[in-house]
Amino acid sequence: MATVTQDTGRELRRIVRTNEEIKRVVATAFKINLMAMNAIFLAKRAGQTALGFGVLSNELRRFAMDLQKQMSQLREMTYGSVNTVTALVKQARLNRVLERARKESSGSGRSLIDEFMRTRHNLVFARHREQIAALNRRLSQMIADTAQLVELGSVLARSAKIEAAYGGAFSTSLMQVSSDFERTIGEIQRSLESLTKHQDATL
Template identity: 35%
Template sequence: METDDVPSGSSPAAMLEQVVLVNEDIKQVVRNAFRINLMALNAILMARRAGSAAGFGIVAREMRELSEALVHSMRTLRALSDELLYAVTYVMRHARIEHVLARAATQSTRAQGNLREVLRATAARRIDLERHVAGQCAALATDLRSAVGISRVADSLAHMAKIEASWASDHRAGLDTVSEELASSLRGILPLLQALSTKLEAIHR
């Protein structure tokens, strides 16, 4: 995924279909990440209200910082996904034109001769465009890996928050609930991110 190899073995339309699925998943993950960020803020407020839960407060602040990093990563992911979608759509448009030209070239030897240079240039342009798409797939994969890393750390923090919540003397039930919600949301986001990486690899392949 790190190289800018030209994706092959898939028609532009099929590739677009896969990219649309990836884009839909990214929209879902971004929504979840924003929710986690709000939950982390809520955890800080709960810790302040609980007063005595100093350990929980520290973990909650760390969690908030991480979730903001996650949101930032999601914004990048969203922007990259938009760019990828645009690029693949552009490839599809180009492929359509190339296909029509190729069909014209099969009509007669003279047509073939007249269109030879055009077809060569069109094919070269397509390869450039496909390289560009491959580069964008790679950038998206890098950002996904970073998001997975952040989510894993956040997941560990959510577990720590649960432990800290159990030590709190005031508002223990509330702290328990908020840390459980955080842990559960993070558990949900990780498989989505991993599934996305797999789908992206399938596109690149």
């Protein structure tokens, strides 16, 4: 029973860590959205000399919005995991007390608890474990999908950097904006890698 409690605690800590990482990505995704808006205005000001950059900054803005949508789904999913793990923590706590009751009881009292705990373990813990495993699988899939999306963002940022070179008088500012994109998307990629690592450890 101690293992169940330890596993549950570990699972809860893992979910808290994942949630924190997702929060970081969400904040960065929001930043990208603002950066894309800025890039669009800048491209408009640059006019003919930054047509290519303008197309890319529109794509980057679309990317930022898709990323935000993806992140909000991820957050909902981790909220679901927190609910399930919290229920498991509560059950594990009740189990600890029941285990003590079993030790203190004798005769029919003990047999009653034995029988009860067996049924309970099979029903409650198995169900919760199943739910957590399913959530973890969905979460991993979602992280993989997000990583793919971010990879696209990274390609867009690199292309924007190339287009910036053709920006004439605006070249320096455009270069600055596209470098910011590249750096920020890099941050997201690192967060996602770390999320993938947490997930891989659980599957």
